[in-house]
Amino acid sequence: MNILSVQGLVKKFGGLMAVNGVDYAFERGKISAVIGPNGAGKTTFFNMITGIYVPDAGSIELDGKSIVRVKPDKITDQGIARTFQNIRLFGSMTVLENVMVGMHIHLKAGILSTLLNLPLVRREEKETMHEAYRLLEYVGLASLYNEEAASLPYGAQRRLEIARALAAKPKVLLLDEPAAGMNPRETNELTDLIRRIQREREISIILIEHDMKLVMGLSDHILVLDHGEKIAEGNPEDIRANPKVIEAYLGKSALQDEEVMPI
Amino acid sequence: MSGFKLALQNNKVLQLSLLAAFVLVSALSVYLTSRSVIAFILLLGSLLLLYYTSLSNGMKWAVAGLLLILVIPFATAGGPSHESYMEVATQCGIYVAMALGLNIVVGFAGLLDLGFVAFFAIGAYTYGIFATGQANNFIPGDLFPLSGDYFWVFIILGGIMAAIFGVLLGLPVLRVKGDYLAIVTLGFGEIVRIIFNNLEKPVNITNGAMGLSSISPPNLFGLQFTFPHQFYFIVLGILAVVIFGVRRFEHSRIGRSWKAVRENEIAAQSMGIPLIRTKLTAFAIGASFSGLMGVVFAAKQTFIDPSSFTLLESTTILVMVVLGGMGSVPGVILGAVLVTLLNLQVLAEFTGWLNQLSMQGIITLPNALSPVKMQRFIFGAILILIAIFRPHGLISARNRKIPLSQVKEGEAHEHPERSRTSQKVRRVNGS
Numbered sequence: 001m002n003i004l005s006v007q008g009l010v011k012k013f014g015g016l017m018a019v020n021g022v023d024y025a026f027e028r029g030k031i032s033a034v035i036g037p038n039g040a041g042k043t044t045f046f047n048m049i050t051g052i053y054v055p056d057a058g059s060i061e062l063d064g065k066s067i068v069r070v071k072p073d074k075i076t077d078q079g080i081a082r083t084f085q086n087i088r089l090f091g092s093m094t095v096l097e098n099v100m101v102g103m104h105i106h107l108k109a110g111i112l113s114t115l116l117n118l119p120l121v122r123r124e125e126k127e128t129m130h131e132a133y134r135l136l137e138y139v140g141l142a143s144l145y146n147e148e149a150a151s152l153p154y155g156a157q158r159r160l161e162i163a164r165a166l167a168a169k170p171k172v173l174l175l176d177e178p179a180a181g182m183n184p185r186e187t188n189e190l191t192d193l194i195r196r197i198q199r200e201r202e203i204s205i206i207l208i209e210h211d212m213k214l215v216m217g218l219s220d221h222i223l224v225l226d227h228g229e230k231i232a233e234g235n236p237e238d239i240r241a242n243p244k245v246i247e248a249y250l251g252k253s254a255l256q257d258e259e260v261m262p263i
Numbered sequence: 264m265s266g267f268k269l270a271l272q273n274n275k276v277l278q279l280s281l282l283a284a285f286v287l288v289s290a291l292s293v294y295l296t297s298r299s300v301i302a303f304i305l306l307l308g309s310l311l312l313l314y315y316t317s318l319s320n321g322m323k324w325a326v327a328g329l330l331l332i333l334v335i336p337f338a339t340a341g342g343p344s345h346e347s348y349m350e351v352a353t354q355c356g357i358y359v360a361m362a363l364g365l366n367i368v369v370g371f372a373g374l375l376d377l378g379f380v381a382f383f384a385i386g387a388y389t390y391g392i393f394a395t396g397q398a399n400n401f402i403p404g405d406l407f408p409l410s411g412d413y414f415w416v417f418i419i420l421g422g423i424m425a426a427i428f429g430v431l432l433g434l435p436v437l438r439v440k441g442d443y444l445a446i447v448t449l450g451f452g453e454i455v456r457i458i459f460n461n462l463e464k465p466v467n468i469t470n471g472a473m474g475l476s477s478i479s480p481p482n483l484f485g486l487q488f489t490f491p492h493q494f495y496f497i498v499l500g501i502l503a504v505v506i507f508g509v510r511r512f513e514h515s516r517i518g519r520s521w522k523a524v525r526e527n528e529i530a531a532q533s534m535g536i537p538l539i540r541t542k543l544t545a546f547a548i549g550a551s552f553s554g555l556m557g558v559v560f561a562a563k564q565t566f567i568d569p570s571s572f573t574l575l576e577s578t579t580i581l582v583m584v585v586l587g588g589m590g591s592v593p594g595v596i597l598g599a600v601l602v603t604l605l606n607l608q609v610l611a612e613f614t615g616w617l618n619q620l621s622m623q624g625i626i627t628l629p630n631a632l633s634p635v636k637m638q639r640f641i642f643g644a645i646l647i648l649i650a651i652f653r654p655h656g657l658i659s660a661r662n663r664k665i666p667l668s669q670v671k672e673g674e675a676h677e678h679p680e681r682s683r684t685s686q687k688v689r690r691v692n693g694s
Contacts (some may be wrong), residue, residue, distance in 0.1 A: 050533060076535035088530035090523050094662045096670060101523045105535035109516040111544065115508055125515070129665070130672040146664045168535060 003028040003204045004049070004172055011044050018044040020228035021058070026172070026221075031198050031205045033215045038079040042208045043085055045225065046174050049073040052080050062172070063158035075107050079171035082165065083178060085208070086205035093139035095141060095160055098149050102167025132167065139163040139193060142180035149203055155186040159193070173197065175207040179214050187214055194218060216240065224248070278316045285309055290334055293348075295342035300608045303348055305340060307600065314593055331499055335491060350491035355562065355603045356498035357556045360505045362583040362599035363592065364552030367509065369581065370590035370660070371518060372545035373525030374437070376454020379580050382550035384572035385428050386421035386557020388459060390414070391567050392468065392473040400467045414614030417558050418501065425554025426547040426667040433546040437539055452577050460569040474568025484624050494563045495632075501559065505552050509592055512548070514663060521545050579606070586649055588656025597657050607647065610638045
């Protein structure tokens with residue numbers, strides 16, 4: 001059963017075909033990866049799924065419902081949350097507040113009820129705080145909850161982005177290069193975290209990543225893009241052996257040289 | 264010296280008695296001298312001292328209430344300048360409310376608004392038009408002017424009108440960002456002023472540049488409010504509501520979404536925050552604070568004309584916010600009071616003193632440096648100095664630190680003893 005499927009997806013920037021007619025279906029409850037060389041159109045692909053870009057052609061369906069031309073905030077309402085390649089935290093807010101913002105769509109406090117400080121609002125605030133703290137414990141940032149988000153080390157900021165996205169209780173979690181800039185130890189911890197999220201929270205995960213060890217170790221299914229087009233799909237073993245993929249990453253000559261197997 | 268400092272830091276009784284002594288001395292000097300700007304500023308300064316004591320929040324509010332309701336009105340009642348002191352205090356209150364409103368827009372939501380005074384004008388004209396005969400020009404039946412009894416309803420109406428115009432302005436304007444938004448709001452501020460200036464034809468609604476005069480003063484059970492010391496209490500009451508509201512919003516779902524939009528629009532949107540609606544809420548709520556005080560302003564002056572709502576006013580309010588500390592409620596309050604005092608009292612006093620000196624022939628000032636011209640110069644110099652030495656404002660915005668017992672589920676409430684012992688353990692470990 002597919003949770004998210006795209007058909008004939010196209011996005012042009014001037015004369016550049018950033019994404020050019022991609023068809024793909026992401027399986028429910030699995031970890032899928034989107035890989036490809038720099039400039040292959042991976043982030044553009046994510047930006048279309050999350051509504052930041054409107055595709056020039058094609059369809060995107062979440063659970064069988066089209067989400068093309070739906071505003072980003074409404075797409076989050078429908079169950080897609082994401083992290084960003086270039087970290088986009090709310091820098092001057094605390095770690096805890098960042099996660100509390102993530103829970104926005106599940107809270108009900110309005111202008112009047114906030115002003116009157118109704119018991120409903122107070123209870124909701126308290127529960128939000130507890131839930132946010134639990135999520136920080138889950139990603140291992142609980143001890144830093146009062147710190148300013150921008151003051152966190154790089155790896156911690158990436159995990160905070162994940163916690164914030166989880167706070168929206170999504171069906172699908174998109175991770176855009178979650179391991180970028182992490183050292184091997186942090187990458188291992190991240191791998192464990194992603195696997196835990198998939199298993200314990202029943203969330204379908206789609207990730208963009210350049211760290212091939214992480215991708216091959218985690219993914220159930222892989223989509224390979226190059227120059228905006230799908231050049232391959234399949235499970236890690238298929239992708240590793242696919243000549244088109246090797247060519248895209250290392251050039252034609254690499255195919256003749258049997259010893260160089262990058263992935 | 265450091266021993267005394269340490270004692271002061273930890274001893275609430277000592278702090279409170281020092282504060283009381285300070286209040287007593289400054290209040291007495293205000294009471295005994297006929298008109299002393301310094302004494303009056305010191306008396307207001309006691310509120311700042313109070314802010315820096317380590318009393319509990321509730322205690323601080325109680326003491327502040329006592330100072331504002333009892334001490335300040337009585338201390339100033341001693342001499343002939345009573346009303347002029349109260350007038351200054353009332354102006355301070357009006358500006359504090361406006362600055363707090365603008366702080367929601369600029370400080371919390373990060374939207375630079377250079378036409379904020381427009382909402383103040385809308386509030387003022389809302390009351391002005393109906394509390395004079397002006398409304399008879401377009402509503403038949405000779406129902407107007409409304410009596411001062413309606414003032415209380417109009418406080419709310421003024422806020423609502425300003426909020427509506429905030430939304431109307433916001434709808435087209437909030438699609439642009441940053442510098443562009445600043446320019447468009449600047450234009451809006453001027454447009455509103457010019458409309459009020461020209462809306463005498465074809466139907467005379469605002470009476471144009473002539474302004475509206477003899478606006479009905481507020482009336483409560485037969486008691487007419489005409490003196491500054493009476494308006495002081497009206498302003499104080501509204502201000503209490505405004506500050507209470509701002510503090511509620513600041514740490515709520517709405518306040519968090521404002522700050523999230525300020526910090527990163529794309530991330531905020533990806534967390535399910537609707538951009539336009541969130542910005543509109545900030546615009547509307549900020550504008551409404553300004554509208555409330557516009558009504559009070561109209562009733563207090565009993566005369567309004569478009570020249571009270573110039574771009575200079577908008578920038579002055581913005582200066583209060585930036586100077587005090589964007590996004591910091593205590594900072595913005597301090598900034599507003601300070602700038603108002605500077606403009607109304609300190610600089611006026613100072614130039615008066617210079618004038619006197621030059622008239623007595625003690626100093627001679629060339630015409631280009633006449634004291635009145637110096638006033639703006641000194642004001643500007645003070646702003647530059649503060650911008651250099653306190654770039655984040657006088658009291659910069661700080662994040663709320665929440666104790667662990669509150670964030671961790673079930674720690675504080677279900678097991679009070681455990682949390683108390685754990686606190687003790689922490690203290691032992693710390694020392």
